[in-house]
Every structure is written in structure tokens, then in C-alpha cells.
Amino acid sequence: MNSGNSPRSARLKFSLRHLIILTTLIAVGIAVVMVHRKNRLLHQQREQLLSLSSRLIVDNEDELTLAAMPRVADDFLSWRVHVPENDDYELRLGAGDISEQGVPPIVDKVRILAGQHRVTLQSGDSPDEEFQYVVYVDGEQVISVKMGQDWIPGGWSSSHGMGWPRQSASSSSPLQLAARSYRAKPDFGKRNYFNGNSDNYVTRLGYRLWIDSADQTYQPPSPLMVPPFDPLHQGIGLRDGLRYTMSNRPPYHWTFTRPSLATNDPMLRIVAEFFDGEKSVLSDRTQSFASWQIRDAASGSATQRWENESTKQTLTAFLHASLGPKAEYQPVVELKWDASRPDEVGLRLANTPANDRITRWRLRILGGLEHLWREIEIGEHSVTLGELMSEAPVEPNENLISLNISDGTESEIAIRWQTNETLPLQIVQRTKQQYASMQLNRGLPSSFGMKLPRSITENVSAQTSDRHPNLSIPLPGGPVVQQLVIELERGSREWVWFEVGPHRSLGDHPL
Amino acid sequence: MKHALRLLLILALILGGSVLIRLTRENGRLGEEIAQLEAELGRMSIDDADRIYLVEIETPQVPPEVASHVDRVWQFRCYIPPGYDFMRMSGGGRVAENGIYHSGSSGSSSGSPNPEATHELLTISFQKKDNRSVLFDCFGGSAGTTSWHRFNQEQLDDSLVVQKLAASNQRPRSFDQDTILPLLKIYDPSTAEEKEVAGKKFTTYAGGLFVLFPKTRTSEFNQLHKGETPSDFDPSWVASEVSDE
Numbered sequence: 058m059n060s061g062n063s064p065r066s067a068r069l070k071f072s073l074r075h076l077i078i079l080t081t082l083i084a085v086g087i088a089v090v091m092v093h094r095k096n097r098l099l100h101q102q103r104e105q106l107l108s109l110s111s112r113l114i115v116d117n118e119d120e121l122t123l124a125a126m127p128r129v130a131d132d133f134l135s136w137r138v139h140v141p142e143n144d145d146y147e148l149r150l151g152a153g154d155i156s157e158q159g160v161p162p163i164v165d166k167v168r169i170l171a172g173q174h175r176v177t178l179q180s181g182d183s184p185d186e187e188f189q190y191v192v193y194v195d196g197e198q199v200i201s202v203k204m205g206q207d208w209i210p211g212g213w214s215s216s217h218g219m220g221w222p223r224q225s226a227s228s229s230s231p232l233q234l235a236a237r238s239y240r241a242k243p244d245f246g247k248r249n250y251f252n253g254n255s256d257n258y259v260t261r262l263g264y265r266l267w268i269d270s271a272d273q274t275y276q277p278p279s280p281l282m283v284p285p286f287d288p289l290h291q292g293i294g295l296r297d298g299l300r301y302t303m304s305n306r307p308p309y310h311w312t313f314t315r316p317s318l319a320t321n322d323p324m325l326r327i328v329a330e331f332f333d334g335e336k337s338v339l340s341d342r343t344q345s346f347a348s349w350q351i352r353d354a355a356s357g358s359a360t361q362r363w364e365n366e367s368t369k370q371t372l373t374a375f376l377h378a379s380l381g382p383k384a385e386y387q388p389v390v391e392l393k394w395d396a397s398r399p400d401e402v403g404l405r406l407a408n409t410p411a412n413d414r415i416t417r418w419r420l421r422i423l424g425g426l427e428h429l430w431r432e433i434e435i436g437e438h439s440v441t442l443g444e445l446m447s448e449a450p451v452e453p454n455e456n457l458i459s460l461n462i463s464d465g466t467e468s469e470i471a472i473r474w475q476t477n478e479t480l481p482l483q484i485v486q487r488t489k490q491q492y493a494s495m496q497l498n499r500g501l502p503s504s505f506g507m508k509l510p511r512s513i514t515e516n517v518s519a520q521t522s523d524r525h526p527n528l529s530i531p532l533p534g535g536p537v538v539q540q541l542v543i544e545l546e547r548g549s550r551e552w553v554w555f556e557v558g559p560h561r562s563l564g565d566h567p568l
Numbered sequence: 569m570k571h572a573l574r575l576l577l578i579l580a581l582i583l584g585g586s587v588l589i590r591l592t593r594e595n596g597r598l599g600e601e602i603a604q605l606e607a608e609l610g611r612m613s614i615d616d617a618d619r620i621y622l623v624e625i626e627t628p629q630v631p632p633e634v635a636s637h638v639d640r641v642w643q644f645r646c647y648i649p650p651g652y653d654f655m656r657m658s659g660g661g662r663v664a665e666n667g668i669y670h671s672g673s674s675g676s677s678s679g680s681p682n683p684e685a686t687h688e689l690l691t692i693s694f695q696k697k698d699n700r701s702v703l704f705d706c707f708g709g710s711a712g713t714t715s716w717h718r719f720n721q722e723q724l725d726d727s728l729v730v731q732k733l734a735a736s737n738q739r740p741r742s743f744d745q746d747t748i749l750p751l752l753k754i755y756d757p758s759t760a761e762e763k764e765v766a767g768k769k770f771t772t773y774a775g776g777l778f779v780l781f782p783k784t785r786t787s788e789f790n791q792l793h794k795g796e797t798p799s800d801f802d803p804s805w806v807a808s809e810v811s812d813e
Contacts, residue, residue: 085584092591099598106605
């Protein structure tokens with residue numbers, strides 16, 4: 058094997074031992090690759106099978122863990138759960154007001170011992186079954202609660218699952234097994250099917266079943282929605298009331314939704330115009346306008362930390378007109394929500410130097426063609442649009458009817474308006490052929506209102522229309538109030554309140 | 569240098585060997601776990617990733633507190649190939665011994681096709697509710713119920729005929745994506761009635777069926793389930809049952 062002392066022969070010198078080691082190394086390498094490949098396939102196969110199995114995998118003995126068992130019946134849900142030894146735990150059933158943010162009141166609870174258990178929920182969630190919820194642990198019935206036929210008297214049209222509230226952080230994380238929120242079935246008569254659409258932040262009736270530390274308690278959820286909620290999709294304001302929603306089309310409009318009226322469609326659209334004397338300084342025609350920025354302060358450009366304490370009942374936000382750094386006028390409007398006024402949102406010019414040169418503003422309330430506004434009430438004087446048109450002089454070019462707001466001595470002028478249809482407009486559109494090409498609002502029947510401080514209100518007028526841009530014929534059912542136009546002085550920080558609530562007979566309930 | 573190389577080789581050998589031993593042990597453990605899971609969920613090897621595979625689970629997991637409320641449960645492990653676009657139909661009323669003829673009430677549902685292959689559990693169960701026979705089905709997290717009107721059996725006993733597409737005592741079956749899959753058919757043989765549809769006479773029974781079918785076969789399915797025969801009909805479009813129970 059040894060061939061001499063030349064450098065070349067020294068470089069090529071291999072011992073038998075080297076060859077054996079090298080060959081073994083290559084063999085081990087190939088074996089590792091093959092075994093690793095098989096390992097990956099086995100892991101993949103295991104994951105697939107585990108996803109079908111209800112086997113409980115406990116990675117951390119100190120954490121509550123669950124595995125859902127396959128559903129075998131419509132009204133039963135079962136889980137395998139692991140309960141750690143580090144605390145006293147309770148299995149809790151809560152039923153009542155529920156939302157994505159809220160934990161309903163506990164209606165019954167039972168201590169659950171450490172170890173592995175099987176939990177089953179039987180939900181008889183119909184009026185005939187009296188909304189009875191029965192919970193079993195390891196086959197033993199431990200909870201049985203009947204909410205009664207009248208809990209949701211007409212039953213529900215749809216129900217939705219929901220996750221555990223994000224903001225109810227606690228020292229130990231609860232483990233939710235099931236949660237359901239019911240949309241009560243509205244009764245508009247046979248064949249008048251109503252298809253509601255709203256989000257899970259709205260308070261509805263429902264239940265949650267969860268395992269929690271025995272000493273854990275929960276505050277009622279905040280009535281407010283503040284960032285980090287997404288203002289584009291969820292809005293900010295009141296969860297069950299009006300929410301300001303950022304709108305891109307068109308960006309100048311202030312759009313308010315009210316999902317509790319069973320629609321995510323805009324309910325209130327307001328277009329503002331600001332004046333310095335007679336000069337219009339900002340309107341939807343202003344070329345340099347970019348967007349309305351919603352912030353928590355009247356001045357400054359950065360959004361501060363929004364407070365979202367569950368005890369807080371009011372929320373203030375500021376709309377800043379974004380016009381570029383060199384813009385001469387950058388109006389700021391203050392918005393206010395108050396949980397004690399659940400149907401309303403307040404607006405006023407913010408107390409900030411940016412508004413110093415604004416002397417008056419005009420608000421146009423849009424939406425008459427989507428809501429078919431045909432009834433109006435000023436103070437206690439309720440009239441149909443037809444009567445109004447015959448009583449009041451009409452501006453020839455703009456179909457503008459000036460409303461008589463001079464009667465009365467109250468400090469506020471109360472105006473209410475709504476459609477003359479009693480059924481939801483989505484049903485009207487579906488059942489009356491002539492409305493087919495109109496895009497009517499899809500929510501529950503709604504009533505609109507506003508309270509204007511008499512001291513700053515110069516004029517209110519209604520612009521009527523008997524044509525719809527999509528229709529080649531006159532509007533079915535006659536003309537509507539297409540928009541309301543309000544002329545306001547600058548004033549000294551008085552609030553203008555707008556209201557959108559369930560439909561009610563005008564005259565019965567003073568604003 | 570020579571010693572360093574030798575040391576490196578030996579270290580690599582030791583490292584490789586230990587990785588090999590660890591992976592082999594882990595594979596053994598995984599293999600055992602998979603065997604246990606397959607004993608629970610049915611064995612299935614996918615030879616052709618574009619076909620649908622079905623195997624019946626011998627003993628569905630039904631908690632005792634639920635079992636007392638359910639008359640019968642069938643569970644199938646299904647392999648759904650990527651992009652398989654299908655509908656589910658469940659209906660009770662009158663059915664024929666062969667094929668997918670059905671008259672009576674029915675419900676159907678569909679989802680979006682998944683670009684990835686999936687393994688799903690299909691559960692079908694029977695419940696008596698307010699003197700109605702209610703069929704519950706749950707497939708990949710989506711569940712529904714259908715009332716089988718005119719099928720008011722007091723009990724699902726041996727007097728009924730149950731036809732299934734896969735049986736737990738047989739190997740998994742596979743089907744191409746164009747096949748209509750009558751997964752379960754139940755009827756009472758004592759309720760035979762002659763029926764004539766489109767000039768063709770056949771016997772119908774009180775019962776019902778649960779079918780998966782590709783959306784591409786919707787029109788053929790609609791004809792077949794009315795008792796009509798589509799043009800160019802090939803019997804292989806409808807999968808045949810594996811056995812009677």
C-alpha cells in the first residue's frame with residue numbers, strides 16, 4: 058500500500074480503514090436521507106389522521122386543552138378536555154346578551170376536576186324546546202337550563218358561532234367550548250322573507266359554554282367600538298348604535314352604519330360644506346381634498362391611544378380634513394357618541410384654531426332614494442311629503458322646499474322623517490316589480506331624526522325628487538325627499554344630533 | 569491534518585448514526601400511532617391522488633349520552649382529491665332498489681372546491697324528532713339536516729335494506745371524479761309500489777338516500793333522480809353499492 062515518499066503518492070494514500078469509514082459515512086448519509094423522508098411522510102400522515110380523530114393532544118399539562126369530537130347529531134356537540142391541576146376550574150354556561158365582545162351572565166356552573174373529561178352540550182334551541190341547554194360531563198348530566206319559550210318568542214332565522222372576546226384578558230386563559238348568537242326571526246307576514254346582515258359586535262341573545270378559573274369574573278362589555286377596531290369595515294362608535302365607517306366611495310361623505318338594524322348598508326350619509334363668510338372653503342367639489350382622517354384629538358396629526366374601558370359610556374372622535382400641508386382651511390369636526398343616547402350621534406365644529414375662520418357650515422343628509430323618505434315631522438307637526446309640497450313654496454330649479462322651523466320656542470328644533478312603507482324595503486323591492494332596479498336599503502324599517510340648536514340653525518330645506526337615476530319612469534309611489542339641507546351658523550360649540558332608529562309612527566313619540 | 573480529517577469523519581459518522589437512530593425510533597413511534605389512528609379511522613392508501621377514496625369506520629365514536637338520542641350512525645373516512653367540486657343531496661320519500669331515483673322532500677348543499685387534497689370525515693346519522701325521521705350529515709365541518717318525510721320507521725332495524733358505497737369489513741374503494749356516489753340508501757322492502765316514469769316501470773319503496781355528485785354531472789343527476797335516463801347514459805356514471813347490511 059505504501060508506494061514511496063513522493064508528494065503525489067502521499068496525497069493519494071488511503072488506508073483500508075479510511076475506505077471503510079468513508080463507505081460507512083456515505084451509507085449512513087443515504088440512510089439518514091431516506092429515514093428523514095419517511096419521517097416527513099409519517100408526520101404528514103399523522104397530522105391528517107389527527108385532524109379527523111378526536112384524540113386529545115396535551116402539549117402543556119398546565120393549560121386547558123380540548124379536542125372536538127365528530128358531530129353525530131344536529132343538537133349535540135362533544136369535546137374531550139384536559140383540565141390542569143394548577144387551579145380550581147368551573148364549567149360555566151352563560152346565556153343572555155352576547156356579542157363578539159361580551160360574556161353573557163352565567164346561568165349555571167359546575168366545578169370540573171383536574172384530568173381528562175368528555176363534555177357534551179345538548180342544545181334544544183327552539184321555542185318548542187323552550188331553549189333548553191343540557192351539559193354532560195363524562196356522561197353525567199351536570200347542567201340543565203331552560204330559558205323558556207319567550208326567550209326568543211318567534212325563534213331565530215340564523216345563528217352564528219363566535220370566538221372568545223379578545224379584550225377580556227385574565228391571568229389564566231379560559232377555554233371556550235361553544236358559543237352561539239341568534240338572530241331573532243322578524244315577522245313580516247307569510248312570504249315576506251327578510252334577509253338580515255350584520256356583524257357579531259351587535260348585542261343579541263345567545264350562549265357561551267366555557268371552562269374558567271373559579272375566581273374569574275367579567276365586566277359587562279363596553280358599549281363602544283374604538284380603534285383598534287377597523288374603521289373601514291367595523292366602524293367606530295356604538296356597537297349597537299350608529300358607527301362612523303370610513304368610506305372610499307365617495308371619500309368626502311361621512312357614512313354611518315347601524316348593523317343592529319340588520320344591515321351593513323350605510324344608514325346615514327352626510328355631506329358637509331364649510332364657509333368663510335360667503336366663500337365656500339371646503340366641499341365635495343374641492344379638488345385638493347384627499348380624505349377625512351379620524352383621530353382622537355382636535356389638533357395634531359398623530360392618533361393617540363384610544364381608551365376603551367368597559368365602564369366608559371361616551372366616545373369622542375375628530376374628523377380632520379386632509380388637504381395637504383399648505384391648505385388654507387382644514388376644518389375639524391367633532392363626533393360624539395353617548396351610550397345613554399343609543400340611536401344618536403352628535404356633530405359640531407371642533408374647538409380648534411383650524412376652525413377659527415369657519416363662519417358657517419351646510420350639512421346635506423343624503424339617502425332619500427334608498428330609504429324612500431315620504432313622511433316628515435317638524436316639532437309636533439307631522440305631514441306627508443304631498444302635503445308639504447302643496448303647502449310650501451318650491452324653488453323652481455332645485456325642487457327645494459323650505460321647512461317651517463320658526464314655530465316653537467324650544468331651544469332645539471326637532472325634525473323626524475321616514476318612509477311611508479311599513480315593510481322592510483328589501484321586501485318592497487322584491488315584491489313590487491316597479492322597484493326592482495332601485496337599490497333600496499336592505500335593513501329593518503327605520504326612522505330618522507335630528508335635533509338642531511335653534512340658536513345656530515338658519516334654514517332647513519328638503520330637496521324632492523320624482524325620478525330615480527336608474528328608472529326611466531316616475532318614481533313608483535310618488536316623489537321622495539331626496540336629501541335634507543341644513544344651514545348652520547358657526548355657533549359656540551353647540552351639538553347637532555342625528556338619529557337613526559327603528560321605524561315608529563310619527564307623532565306618537567316626540568323626538 | 570490527517571488526524572483532523574480522521575476525527576471529522578468519525579464525528580460525522582457518530583452524528584449521522586445518532587440522527588439515524590433517533591429518526592428510526594421516531595418513525596417507529598409514529599408508525600405505531602398511525603396504526604392506532606387507522607384502527608380508529610380505517611386504513612387507506614392513496615395510490616392515485618386524483619381519485620376519491622372511501623372507507624367506512626367500523627365503530628364511530630358516539631358518546632353514550634348522545635347515543636341514546638340517535639338511532640343509527642355511519643361514518644366514512646374520505647380522501648377528496650384537489651379541486652373536486654361536488655354537491656351533497658339528501659332526501660326521503662320513495663326510492664328504487666337500483667340507481668338514484670328519488671321522489672319526495674330533499675335538501676342539497678355545496679361548497680367551494682379545495683385546491684389541496686383533503687382527508688375528511690363524513691358522518692350520517694338518523695334521529696327521530698317529533699315523529700319525523702331526520703337525517704343529519706356532517707362533512708368537513710359543514711353540517712345539515714333533512715327531514716325524510718314519508719319514511720316514518722319506528723326503528724332502523726334489520727327489516728330495512730341499507731345500501732352503502734363502502735363497508736368497514738372491506739377494503740377502501742376509490743372512484744373517479746365523474747362518478748355519482750350514492751353513499752347511503754335505506755328503504756323498507758315491505759312497501760313496494762310499482763311506478764312508471766318516462767315509459768319505464770320499476771318498483772319503489774319508502775326510504776331515502778344520501779348522494780355526493782360532481783357538479784359537472786348536475787344535469788345527469790337531476791334526470792336520474794327523477795327516474796329519467798340521460799342520453800348516452802353509461803351505468804358506470806353511478807357507483808354501485810358495496811353490500812347490503
